[in-house]
Amino acid sequence: MSQLAYSIINDADPAAPVLILGPSLGTTGSLWAGPAYRLADDFRVVTFDLPGHGRSPRVPGVTIEQICDLVLEIADELGADSFFYAGISISGGIALALSLRAPDRVRAAAALCCAPRFGDAATWEQRIADVRSDGTRSLVPDTADRWFAAGFLDEDIAAGPIVLEMLAATDDAGYIDCCEALAGFDLSGSVGAITVPLLLLAGAQDPSNPPGAMRALAEQIDGSFFAVVPDSAHLPVAEHPELVAEHLSGFFGARLD
Numbered sequence: 104m105s106q107l108a109y110s111i112i113n114d115a116d117p118a119a120p121v122l123i124l125g126p127s128l129g130t131t132g133s134l135w136a137g138p139a140y141r142l143a144d145d146f147r148v149v150t151f152d153l154p155g156h157g158r159s160p161r162v163p164g165v166t167i168e169q170i171c172d173l174v175l176e177i178a179d180e181l182g183a184d185s186f187f188y189a190g191i192s193i194s195g196g197i198a199l200a201l202s203l204r205a206p207d208r209v210r211a212a213a214a215l216c217c218a219p220r221f222g223d224a225a226t227w228e229q230r231i232a233d234v235r236s237d238g239t240r241s242l243v244p245d246t247a248d249r250w251f252a253a254g255f256l257d258e259d260i261a262a263g264p265i266v267l268e269m270l271a272a273t274d275d276a277g278y279i280d281c282c283e284a285l286a287g288f289d290l291s292g293s294v295g296a297i298t299v300p301l302l303l304l305a306g307a308q309d310p311s312n313p314p315g316a317m318r319a320l321a322e323q324i325d326g327s328f329f330a331v332v333p334d335s336a337h338l339p340v341a342e343h344p345e346l347v348a349e350h351l352s353g354f355f356g357a358r359l360d
Contacts, residue, residue, distance in 0.1 A: 105176035108132075108158035109151040113143035120210070120359060121186040122146035122351075123174060125194025127216075127338060128281050129239060129246070129270040131157035134191070137262070137344025142352060145359075146187065151177060153193065155277015157269075165280050167193075167288045171201045178208065187355045189213035191340055192311075193281060196221065199290055202299040211300040211358045213351055216312045216337050219290035219320065227286035231279050239278050240271040252308045252336045262341045294323050301327040302354045304347070306335040328354065 110132060113119075122142060124135040132150030139148045154170065155161040162169065174197065178186045185208050190198040195217025202212050233241060247256060247267055256263045301324055305317040314331050321329035332339035332346050340347050 105173050105180060106154065106160060106162060107151045107170075107173045107177060109149050109177050111181075112139045112148035112150065114147065116147065117182075119145070119147040120355075121149060121178060121181055121183040122355065123149045123151065123177060123186055123188050125151060125174070125188070125190030125197050126153060126156070127192035127194065128153070128285070129156070129242070129273050129278060130266055131269055133157075134266060134269065134338070135340055138340055138348040138351065141345065141348035145352065145356060147181070149177060149181065153277075153281055155274050155280050159277075161274070161277045161280055163276075163280055165284050167196055167200050167284050168204065170197055170284070171204050174201060175205060175208065184208065185210045187211055187358075189215065189351055190217070191215040192217055192337065193221070193285055195312075196285070196288055196290070198301075199294060199297065200288075202297045202301060203290070203293060206297075206299050209299045211302070211355055213302040213304060213354060215304045215339065215347070216306050216309050216317075218312050218316065219294045221285045221288060224286055227282050231282050234275050234279055234282075238275050239273045243267050243271055246270060249310055250336055250338045251342060252306070252334050255336075255342055262344075266338065266341050294320065295325075297324050297327070300354075300358055302350065303327055303329045304339070304350055305329070305331045306337055306339045306342075307331050307333045308336045311337050
């Protein structure tokens, strides 16, 4: 049984194609609720929690490659020889890694707001030190400015505070485990070998993985597709779930048998 806790959004048709959705660092699979329910008519949609996040136990020393293997175990448990995958932020990195690691199983992938390498060692060392000192809740103010486009949190939309509370509630040790996994993650010299159909989706105001950087990434991967979600920053799945669902439905739907 996979060490990743997961939820099946729609299990009404076990024969429907499986679509696995991966969340960002400091959130849970519930981050995907908005797009997931919009996609559930056509796919057997599955969301999961990262190691040490939500209902998933810690995996000390975990790597992105090991998380890929845990995702494959979810597919195994669902009886899915092949599946679609979409991930955001750290899980967008997982989308890239899965496409290289299991091209025979990933029918198509979408990588949102991500990069083949996230920051540098010093950045992660500082983040880890901050969490060890003051906990994940201390990250909320600065993170809010990165995750959401200007003005989003001023609107009467529950998604923003709910997602920030996910970060505040994340286990410190589990969060640090995933920070260390990201510090050791670098596919900069490998992404050109991706052959799986790939959609790269950027947030127009994302300061962490700006559209220009994601467009440049797309140019390294033959046959990949690139799009931008307007009026969004690092978490368009929460800011504009309808637009994200539209992009994924069109991209994955065109690749249904």
